[in-house]
Structure formats: structure tokens, C-alpha cells
Amino acid sequence: MHTRHAGFRLFAAAGIVCFLTVFAAPPVSAQSVPTPAPSWQSGQSTWNGSGYETLPSPPSINELPDEWNDNFGLSDAQLQQPVVDLPLTDPGGASGAPPIEPIPEPSMPIGAAIADGATLDEPPLREEIVRWYQVPWRWMTKGWENHAEFGLDGSSGNAETLAIQTGLEMKRKTDLYTLALDIDYRQASAQSQTTEDNARLNLDYDRMLGDSNWTMFGKFGIEYDEFKSFDLRLNLNGGLGYYWIRNDNTNIVTRIGAGASKEIGSPDDSWTPEAVFGLEADHKLSARQKLKAKIDYFPTFEDFSDFRLVTDVAWESLIDSSENLSLRLSVTDRYDSTPQGALANDFYYSALLLYKF
Template identity: 40%
Template sequence: MPVLYNSAILSLVLAVAMAGGAVANPYEGLFAPPSPTGSTPEAPLTAAWSYPETVTPYPSTATPDEAPLMLESPTLAEPIPAGEEVGASDPEAVDVTVEVEAEPRWYYPSYWIQLPGWDTAVELGINGSSGTSDSFSIRTGGYLKRESDSRKVDFNIYLNRTQANGVETQNNAQMKFRHDWLLPESPWTVYGQTQLYYDRFQAFDLNMNLNGGLGYRVVDEDWLKLTGSFGAGTYREFGGPDDEWVPEAQFGFDYEQKLSETQKLTASLDYYPEWEDFSQYRMLTEIAWEVELATPSNVSLKFAANNRHDSDPQGANPNNFNYSVLLLWKL
């Protein structure tokens, strides 16, 4: 009680003194309006003591909820894309995705035959009947292809056999190899090729030709390729009436076009006239249409036809025409 009484008396004395001007108001001048331009405001009288300044950001005396932290930088505000998260220990770490090629299953030929860089395939077509007449026909073959910046290699082989009522009516086979040396930054190529042909029902045992010359890539795009060739060489019909080497010229073209992502059309023509008499010639034509199947992915349906024409068949049929529907199995 004495403390409260003394405090009350002290407060009363201060109030009377300030009213009379004896003691300056410690708060006077703190909220005074600004002085006119060019005048120097008088320094306010202050007491030896003062209350601490307080800033109230909200009009209410209640403690507000903590304001959320806002990121003003647009770079930091953007979410970090998936796969680009960085660890605390390495702020410059970059996510690297490593693709591991699935190993082919055991029933894929590539599981057993490894030929890196080569385009390889085998083909098979079978036809038969039984009843009033018995017949069986088979065509099989395959190819090996490879192309680089400096060369192009193409090897293919096929065999046709047909039997009707136990009697063989067709038996022929062909092997062809061609090597192109691609000239740098030029559409020209230098090529060499050889071809072996066997037919049981022809007047010879084996036909062989060797040729070489120049090729020109008229069109060389991913979806369309057209190459013309001209050269010279020689051929021989072993076991035939004219069993000797005969010089000949060679003109031809190779055509390949992707009709769509799953279809491809190929065609070729080779014309071989004898140098001494252009009326004596051989002409080989081939055409094929391939359609890739969805399942399995390495199998295509192939429609093919080829014809061999000989202007001097030695008493046999001048044309040997074959057509087939095959399954092409890429290795």
C-alpha cells in the first residue's frame, strides 16, 4: 500500500507540472506534422527515459498466423522436373538414363547367330497337295547385306524344287554376290559381281558370269534408292554346247522404296548382251513386296517373282519364271 500511494502522488505531481509547463511532455513532437520546406524543425524535448518502440503489423492485438514463405524467384518457384533432382552432396549432379538392350530369347536366330552390323534373313515357302494328284513345292533362301560409308555388300541365294506325282518338275538354284566401293562425296561407285545359276532342266550344268563396272546412285534417300550400273565381263555355260568364256556387256538398275513403315518394294534388272552380237543376250528381272508382321516383329510376308530370259536357250524354254509367297525371317 505505501508503494501504490507514493506512485499515485508522483504521477499527480508530474501531471500538474506538465500542465504548468515546468516539465516537457516526453511524447511531444513524436507525431508532429512535418515542417515547411526550407525550415529547420526544432528538436523535440525528450525525457531522460522513453518507452521502447513497437511495430504492430496487424490492427488486432491477437497474434496472427505465420505467413507462408513466398518464393519470388521464378526459377526457384518452378517445380524440379522428374529425373533432374539433385542430391544435397552434389548440387550439380545430372540424372543419366542408361538403356540396356534386352537379350533376344532362345527361339530368335540372333540368339545363336551373332553378326553385328549385318542385315541377315532366311526365307521359306512351301506348297503341296495330295489326293487325285500329289505335288510338293518348296522355295528357300536367304541374304546377307551390309553397308557403310565406304562400301556396300550384297549376297543372296535361293533354291526352288517341285515334285508332281513323284516326278521332279523343277529344280534350280542361284547365288549372287555384289560388292560396291562407294566413292567419298560422290554418287559414283565401282562394283564387282559374280553369279552362279544351276537348272536341272537347262542344256548346261552351271552358268557363271563375272562382271565389273561403274554404278551411279540416282536417288539415295532413306525411303527411296535407285542405282544404275554399266560395265563389262564374261560368262560361261559349263557342260553346255558352247562351253567357253564369252565376253559380254552389262547394264542394269536396282530399285528399293519404303511404301510405309511396314512395307517395302524392291526390283532389279540386269541385261547382258554379247559384245560380238547384241542380238544374243540374257536378261534377269526380279521384283518383291515385303510386309512386316506385327507379331513376331522379325517376320515379314514376302511376295516375289523373277524371270530369266535367254535368247539362245539351246532347245530349252527361253524363259524360266518363278513366283512365290514366302515368310522372311530376319536374324
């Protein structure tokens, strides 16, 4: 028993001596291989036997010249122009094919060509085909200023009234002529009884005479009114006109001529010779507003006190450019000195919504 304890004590003492020998031994000499330095110190320090010494910073290598920093490494030498000014010929020209045109002189940069207005006309991707039934509509819309108009008002209660006005205006203006078409229709009722039902159509044509401001004009009109003594009134007139101003913003023209009128369905339905004096003007107040006025005076040749006078004044204002919607406030007066039992004067005023196309 004592021998087993003595052997255990001897084994423990030997283990302690080995531990002290391995872990408490003095540092190895300078001739011993030092422990490798950490990776972050590689190349930056050295072992001196008792510690690490930091090495001095290495000298700069391959100092870049100032030209590199100034020009980012690009040389000051000018780039040589490629040799492209030699005319090229078609190698198959001997076989009869025309030679290739020489390459243009490259001295002019593309920027100068663009500044001079050079453009590249690209051929269309496909040919446009117009059907026969599309021709009238294309002619009626290309180069025209057109709009449809509509107005509605009414009341109910003690008095039931309803008034409707619709219309269409089409105008084509070129350097050679001006063609205008105007159609209006009005209908009104009170207490379920029709109190107004009339329509009119006017077709005006002006043809410029050369480069002068003089013009030849023609007028054709049809008027219908249920409450007049005639069923239809026709008038045909022509003559000379003079444009005092004619441009995209302002037009003022006076007209003088002659013609005849006929009242179909009236007690006297014969053609009546008459003269015509007219004044028409329109002016764009701004990009969104426009004024229009028109006066036509039709006296008979036999008696100038027997006449018709038609006056139209309108103001238009653009409401929505994206939808081509405008508001028109208009006043119309039609006077007939021989109403044949009806009132001589018809006065209309309206607020209309216009759709331009």
C-alpha cells in the same frame, strides 16, 4: 412369542429410519464437498451448490501469425549456400602425392548441367571377351539386314504336286560401300516326278567414290538348273554405277560394265565376253511395307541379240515385329535367248515367309 415379534418390528422400524436418513436426506449445503463432476465436464463447469454451470470458452492462446499459415512456418529468409568453393588440397601432398583438384564452381545447378548434355560415363562392369569362332558371326550380324525365307505349296488327289522354295539374303550398307548376298533354291515335283530343281547365288559389291554419287561395282553369280543344258553357269562383271537416290528409305542405282560368263557342262563351255546394264531400286512405302525391283541385262559383245535378262520384283510386309516375321510376294523372270534346246523363259512367282535376324 409376543416379545420376539415386538423386537423384530422394532428392528425393521430402525432399518427403515436409517434408509430414509441416508437416501432421502436433503442436499448438503454449499460448504459440503460436491460430488466430482464427470470427466467429460472437467474444466468446463463448476458446482454452484444446486447444479453445474458451464464456464465461458477460454480465450485463444498463442495466436499464430499470418506468415505461419502462408508459409507453413518456413521463414522467408534465403538458405545460405554452404561454403564449398574453397579449393581443397591433399594433406598428404607434402609426401609427394598429387593434390586433390578443387571442387568445381557450384554456381551452375545440376539441372543446367543435364540440360547442357553433361553425362557420366560409367566404366563397364566387366570386359567383353570375344572368342575366335564368334568373330565371323558378329561380323555377319552387326550392321547387316538379314533374313531367311521359306515357302511351301502342294496338292494331292488327281494331281500330286509339291513346291518348296528357300533362301537367304544378307545386306550390309555403310557410307562407304554396300555388300549384298542372295541365295535361292527351288524344287518342285508332280506325280512323284521332279519338274523343277534349280538354285542361284548372287554377290554384289558397290564401293562409293569419295563424296560423289558414283560407285564402282563388282558382280559374281552362280546358277544351277537340272533342266538346262549346263551344269553350272558362272558370271563375273564389274563397272561403274550411279546412285540417283541413296538413303535409308529409298535407293535407286544404275550400272554399266563388262565381264564374262561360262556355262560348265554345256556344248560350248568357253568364256563368253559380255556387257552388263543394270537397274536396281528399293523403297520403303511405310514402316511395315517395302518394294524392291532389279533388272540385269547381259548381252554378248559379238551379238547384242544374244543375251540374258534377269528380272526380280518383290513386295514385303511386316507381319509380327516382335518375332521379326514378314510376308514376301515375289515374281522372277529369267530369259535366255540361246536356251540350247530348253525353253527360253523361266517364270517364277512365290509367297514366302521371312524371318529377319
